[in-house]
Amino acid sequence: MSPIMNECVLIVDSNPGFCKRLAQACRAANYTVLAADSGERAFLILRHRQHQIGWLYSRAALPGLIDGWILADQYHQAYPSRPVIIAAHDTRLSARGDIVLKEPTVTVVSETIRHVIEGTQPARAAAPLGFSEHRRAA
Structure with a gap:
């Protein structure tokens, strides 16, 4: 896939191993990656x-003090119609x-990121392998 504008993904996860593997998967898909291990660092990046x-x-x-939901609110100030992917x-x-x-x-998150960026919503289509683990929030 050729890179397009806004293919920069901010990954926020306090688990360093998970964050590293997800960043590697995103880079392998030609996305630019920024990573933060705390809500405060991610908030400053945003x-x-x-x-x-x-x-x-x-x-x-x-x-x-800053959790993923607060980060989602901050992100939505710039991109009100784009979903945030949240692990809970x-x-x-x-x-x-x-x-x-x-x-x-990591596989489920990276595939979800790919589907969202490519404009496909995995929860609305027939669920590919691994997507039974998530739920599209209303």
Whole structure:
């Protein structure tokens, strides 16, 4: 796939191994990757590089005061119609249409990112292998 504008993905995850593997998968798909291990660091990236970030993946629970839901709100200031991909321990509804993945694997997250960037919604189509683990938030 050839790179297009806004293929920069901000990955926010406090698990360094998960973050590294997801960043590798995204780079292998020709996406530019920025990574943060806390909500505070990610929030600063979103504030200062808002229009360079095309897509956001975040774990819902992060160390510190800023969680994935707050990051999603900040991201939606620049991209109100784009979903954020959020990994959570349980399913939670999102008024903005974010995609909530229940304890996903790196493969599930990377495939979800790819589907969202390519304009396909895995929850609306026949679910490919691995997508049974997520739920599209309303």
